[in-house]
Each structure stands twice: as structure tokens, then as C-alpha cells.
Amino acid sequence: MTDLTLPKTAARSSDEAAAAKRARMDLISAVVRYSLLFGVGFLMLYPLIWLVGASFKTNSEIFAGAGFLPESPTVEGYVQGWQTSTPYTFGRFFWNSFLIILPKVIGTAISCTMVAYAFARFEFPLKKVLFGSVIAVLLLPNVVTRIPQYILFRDLGWLDSFLPLWVPSALAGDAFFVFMLVQFLRSLPTDMEEAARVDGANSLQTLIFIVVPMLGPALVSVCLFQFMWTMNDFLGPLIYISSVDKYPVSLALKLSIDTTEAFEWNRILAMSVLTITPALVVFFAAQRYFIEGISAGGRKG
Amino acid sequence: MRSQRFLGYAYLTPYLIGLVIFTAIPFLTSLYLSFTSYDLMSSPQWTGLSNYERLFTRDRTFDKSLTVTLIYVFSTVPLKLAFALFIAAILNYKLKFINFFRTAFYVPSILGGSIAIAVLWRYLFSAEGLVNMAIGAVGFAPVDWFGDPTNALFTITLLRCWQFGSAMVIFLAALQSIDKSLYEAASIDGAGKVTTFFFVTLPLLTPVIFFNLVMQMVQAFQEFNGPYIITQGGPLKSTYLLPLYIYEEAFKKFNMGYASAIAWVLFAIIMVLTLVAFWSSKKWVYYAGDKRS
Numbered sequence: 001m002t003d004l005t006l007p008k009t010a011a012r013s014s015d016e017a018a019a020a021k022r023a024r025m026d027l028i029s030a031v032v033r034y035s036l037l038f039g040v041g042f043l044m045l046y047p048l049i050w051l052v053g054a055s056f057k058t059n060s061e062i063f064a065g066a067g068f069l070p071e072s073p074t075v076e077g078y079v080q081g082w083q084t085s086t087p088y089t090f091g092r093f094f095w096n097s098f099l100i101i102l103p104k105v106i107g108t109a110i111s112c113t114m115v116a117y118a119f120a121r122f123e124f125p126l127k128k129v130l131f132g133s134v135i136a137v138l139l140l141p142n143v144v145t146r147i148p149q150y151i152l153f154r155d156l157g158w159l160d161s162f163l164p165l166w167v168p169s170a171l172a173g174d175a176f177f178v179f180m181l182v183q184f185l186r187s188l189p190t191d192m193e194e195a196a197r198v199d200g201a202n203s204l205q206t207l208i209f210i211v212v213p214m215l216g217p218a219l220v221s222v223c224l225f226q227f228m229w230t231m232n233d234f235l236g237p238l239i240y241i242s243s244v245d246k247y248p249v250s251l252a253l254k255l256s257i258d259t260t261e262a263f264e265w266n267r268i269l270a271m272s273v274l275t276i277t278p279a280l281v282v283f284f285a286a287q288r289y290f291i292e293g294i295s296a297g298g299r300k301g
Numbered sequence: 302m303r304s305q306r307f308l309g310y311a312y313l314t315p316y317l318i319g320l321v322i323f324t325a326i327p328f329l330t331s332l333y334l335s336f337t338s339y340d341l342m343s344s345p346q347w348t349g350l351s352n353y354e355r356l357f358t359r360d361r362t363f364d365k366s367l368t369v370t371l372i373y374v375f376s377t378v379p380l381k382l383a384f385a386l387f388i389a390a391i392l393n394y395k396l397k398f399i400n401f402f403r404t405a406f407y408v409p410s411i412l413g414g415s416i417a418i419a420v421l422w423r424y425l426f427s428a429e430g431l432v433n434m435a436i437g438a439v440g441f442a443p444v445d446w447f448g449d450p451t452n453a454l455f456t457i458t459l460l461r462c463w464q465f466g467s468a469m470v471i472f473l474a475a476l477q478s479i480d481k482s483l484y485e486a487a488s489i490d491g492a493g494k495v496t497t498f499f500f501v502t503l504p505l506l507t508p509v510i511f512f513n514l515v516m517q518m519v520q521a522f523q524e525f526n527g528p529y530i531i532t533q534g535g536p537l538k539s540t541y542l543l544p545l546y547i548y549e550e551a552f553k554k555f556n557m558g559y560a561s562a563i564a565w566v567l568f569a570i571i572m573v574l575t576l577v578a579f580w581s582s583k584k585w586v587y588y589a590g591d592k593r594s
Contacts, residue, residue: 033391040388041405044463048408050431051421062424066434111315118316122309130313137324139515139575141523143544144568147334147551147561148327151341171319178316203308232415234526239552250416254530257420265424272417283411287404290411294470 055270062265077266085259086244090271093252100162100248101230107170108177108226109219115172116181117207138175164240177222184218221293224286231279249275335562340555352562365538366546373542374521377461382513385465389472406466413464419530426456447532450539457527457540468513475509507586515578522571543567
């Protein structure tokens with residue numbers, strides 16, 4: 001009997017030792033993992049935290065130390081930066097950005113929904129080729145079409161207006177969004193739509209009353225990304241907008257670097273904080289849609 | 302069925318108009334313009350291959366710009382993706398605060414393309430900026446970030462890598478969708494963590510690696526804001542990426558023909574690399590669904 005039980009207990013104690021060892025290893029690896037994540041997170045976010053702190057510093061204090069808390073907080077940078085060296089305040093530039101963004105987002109949402117609906121729910125000749133063209137447009141570098149587009153907009157008399165920034169997007173020009181919505185729509189069941197059709201709804205009614213509500217979260221992602229990208233867009237306005245009174249914030253910020261003698265850093269940093277604030281607010285209010293949107297875009301289709 | 306044929310096209314109309322007017326025609330027009338001399342004032346003059354001949358034989362700015370662009374893309378994309386995958390793999394364990402970390406790491410991707418961040422970068426790496434202060438605090442001599450050609454390009458590369466969050470989120474979503482029973486099977490077979498990562502996880506991630514690789518490459522070749530704001534292409538054209546060169550030729554000097562030729566060379570490079578990626582993907586990208594069917 002003893003001969004039989006002995007190995008068992010030995011095995012159990014070695015099991016326990018292994019378990020203890022595993023627990024220790026898990027603890028070590030958890031510590032390593034968390035310190036790594038916190039370290040990386042700190043490195044990633046410190047420049048942003050510092051930026052916010054520095055925007056309340058005086059110009060001389062900005063170069064005095066690496067800490068982010070200002071010694072004697074001042075809003076001088078904001079007050080002076082807001083005035084700009086132009087006849088306009090930053091309020092004007094924010095308004096211009098808003099005027100560019102709103103029609104662009106609405107146009108994108110409507111046109112991309114229609115196009116995605118066509119690809120996901122209808123059969124028509126050349127469908128495969130045309131969907132292939134969506135992928136091609138997605139991968140086509142803008143740099144190759146930019147010059148002729150500029151010439152086209154010049155011939156149409158659209159230069160120095162917001163039309164070159166609105167119209168291509170309103171014609172489903174951002175293939176990424178079409179692709180994203182098609183992927184999302186294909187994953188949705190069609191029985192609701194069929195029920196609506198049986199009840200006599202035509203395809204447009206089905207689109208508006210059945211498909212659009214189901215597309216909700218994906219459509220929100222589309223709008224948020226378009227908002228963000230348009231807010232950050234610099235090259236588009238740089239090429240097409242030439243009057244200062246039509247400048248969006250991205251161009252205005254560039255202008256304030258160029259015109260500020262010897263870099264009044266506190267003004268520039270203060271205005272930088274203001275220009276990223278809308279994007280940050282929108283992101284934190286709706287981050288779920290960003291994360292889901294970007295993950296959906298990466299899924300294999 | 303017959304009316305459906307028209308219906309599909311009806312909903313497709315905006316896209317078709319946009320495709321023809323803003324993509325297809327400009328695409329062909331720019332190819333045509335690349336064989337001309339065109340200053341926007343008089344009509345384009347056909348000059349045959351002379352733009353391309355000048356590019357490849359006499360234009361030293363182009364040589365420099367092309368070299369810098371290739372160095373930039375081939376250093377930035379692998380660095381960014383490796384880092385994104387590394388962080389995603391760490392986040393994939395059962396961790397507390399996973400949402401907090403995911404959000405924190407994603408914030409730079411939201412803001413990274415903006416002019417504000419390029420401005421911040423310009424300060425961070427300036428002679429008396431935050432980075433040199435931090436280096437000084439640890440006891441090292443300050444680095445001349447914008448005066449030295451290699452360092453200047455490195456700051457632009459870092460700005461891209463800082464925005465690893467969007468690629469990371471895609472990796473993380475893919476990692477979380479991997480069937481847990483595969484890991485159990487690997488562990489029963491005695492595979493360690495590293496072996497499991499390289500022989501189970503990595504093959505299953507190849508579709509998203511491929512997706513990220515192509516998208517990041519196409520984007521990196523078109524980087525403009527960073528070098529335009531932070532370094533203005535300098536010093537000694539060490540950050541003068543091709544999009545900057547094209548922009549200046551086209552919209553500063555109005556050499557539309559020559560700028561189109563540069564754009565087409567850039568496009569050809571991107572296209573060839575994309576095709577190589579697609580072609581080679583048959584050999585290294587593993588689609589679980591395809592094998593089953």
C-alpha cells in the first residue's frame with residue numbers, strides 16, 4: 001500500500017511546486033507587462049499632456065523645464081493667439097472648418113450609404129468589376145490624380161471655394177467608407193428587408209426605414225472618421241483655398257507659425273490645443289465607434 | 302429582376318459619376334500631362350519622354366528625394382507595424398484596464414495627422430525642446446535633431462510610429478477573434494509561449510498583417526504634413542519626400558507636366574510594391590476559411 005501511495009504524494013507535491021512556480025511566473029510576467037504598458041502609455045501621452053500644460057505657461061517658462069504644470073498659469077497665449085496676425089480671429093477659422101466639415105460629412109454619409117446598398121443588396125451587370133474599382137480607388141494614391149483635379153476645379157471656377165473639398169466626397173469619393181459600409185451591410189441579415197418588400201415597400205423605402213437604422217453604428221463611424229480626417233486635412237485646403245478669410249484651422253495654424261516672429265511658442269501651442277480639442281472631445285464621447293469602425297475595416301472581405 | 306438591373310445602377314449613380322470625373326479622367330489626364338510641358342497659362346506642349354529623361358538622368362533633386370522616400374517608407378512601415386503587433390500581443394492577455402490602454406494608445410492616431418501635432422513635434426525636437434531636456438536630465442548631451450540629415454528623417458519616422466494605434470486596434474481585434482481551443486491544443490502538444498506565438502498566432506494574423514502592410518505603405522509613400530511643417534524638407538533635402546517635391550513643382554512653380562511625371566513614378570513604385578504584396582500574399586497569407594472549403 002505504502003509503495004503505491006508514495007509516488008502519488010510525491011507527484012502531488014511536485015504538482016504543487018509547479019503550480020507555485022507557475023503562479024510566480026504569472027506574477028512576474030504580469031508585472032513586466034503592466035510596467036511596459038504604463039511606460040509606453042506614458043511616453044505616448046506625455047507630449048500631449050505637456051502640450052496642454054505648456055499652453056498655459058509664459059513663453060520663457062516653456063523652455064525652462066520638462067514639467068507640465070505651469071508655475072503661474074496664464075491664458076495670455078490663448079488671448080493673443082486667438083487674435084492672430086490677420087484681421088480675423090481664430091473664431092472665424094473654426095467657423096470655416098465647420099463650413100467645410102458639415103456638408104462634407106452629410107454628403108459622404110448619404111452617397112456612401114446609397115452605393116454600399118447597391119453593392120450589398122443588388123445584382124447588376126459588371127458588379128464585380130465595379131466593386132473591384134472601389135478597391136482600386138481605395139489603393140490609388142491621391143498624388144496621381146491631384147494635378148488634373150486641380151486643373152478641372154480651376155476650369156470650373158471652383159478654386160478658392162469649398163466646392164473642391166465637398167463635391168468629390170459627396171460623390172462617394174472616399175472608397176474606404178464605401179468598403180466599410182458594404183462589409184457591414186453584407187454581415188446583416190436580409191429578412192427584415194424582405195418582410196418590408198412583401199408588405200409593399202419599394203427599395204428606397206426599404207433603404208430609409210430598414211437599412212439605414214440597421215446601419216446606424218457603422219454610419220456613425222463613417223461620420224466620425226470623416227469629421228476627424230477633414231479637421232486634420234491640410235493639403236486639400238492648402239491647394240484649393242487661397243483667401244485668408246476662408247482658411248480652416250489647419251491653414252490658420254500654419255499661417256501663425258509663418259508670421260510669428262521668433263516663434264511665440266505659447267500662442268502657437270495654445271492654438272494647437274484648441275484645434276485638437278474638437279477631435280479629442282468627439283473621440284472620447286464616441287470612442288466605441290472609432291474602435292469598431294477601424295476593426296471592421298481591417299476584417300477580411 | 303429586370304427592374305433590379307436598373308435599380309442597382311440608380312443607387313450607384315453618385316459613385317459612377319465621381320469615379321469617372323474625379324478619378325478615371327484625372328488618372329489618364331495626369332499620364333498625358335507627364336509627357337508634356339504645361340505651366341497652366343498656355344496649353345500643354347507635347348514633349349515626349351523628355352520629362353522622364355530629365356528625371357532619371359539629370360535631376361539630382363529627384364535622386365535624393367526618391368532615396369529619402371524609400372528609406373523613410375522601408376524604415377517606418379516595418380517599425381510601426383512591429384511595434385503595433387507587439388503592443389497588441391501584450392494587450393491580448395487578460396488584463397485589467399485593457400480599454401483604458403487601448404484608448405490611450407489610440408489617441409495619437411486620432412491627432413497624429415493634424416498640423417497641431419506637427420507643430421508640437423517641431424517644438425519637442427527643437428534645440429531646447431522637451432526631448433533634449435529629457436535627454437539632458439539623464440545626463441546625455443543634447444542632440445541636434447533638425448540640423449543633422451539622419452536625425453531629421455528620424456523625427457519624421459517617429460511621428461508616424463507614434464500613430465501605431467490604428468494598426469494596433471486592427472491587430473488586437475484579430476487576436477481576440479482567434480479560437481482559444483487552438484492555444485489549448487498547442488499547449489497540450491507541449492508548445493511554449495514563444496513557439497505558440499510564431500506557429501499558431503502569427504500565421505492566423507497574416508491576413509491583417511497583409512492588410513496593414515499595404516495600407517500603411519500606400520499612406521507612408523504619401524506623407525506630406527510631417528516633413529512640410531516640421532523640417533520643410535531639410536536639412537540638405539534629407540526629409541524632402543516625393544510628395545513634397547511634387548507639391549512644390551506643381552503648386553509653387555506650376556510645372557504641371559514635370560510634377561505629373563514625378564507623380565507617375567511615385568505611383569508606379571507604389572503599384573509595383575502593392576502588386577508584389579498581393580502576388581506574394583498567396584505564399585504567406587493564410588486564410589482559415591479558404592482551407593476549409
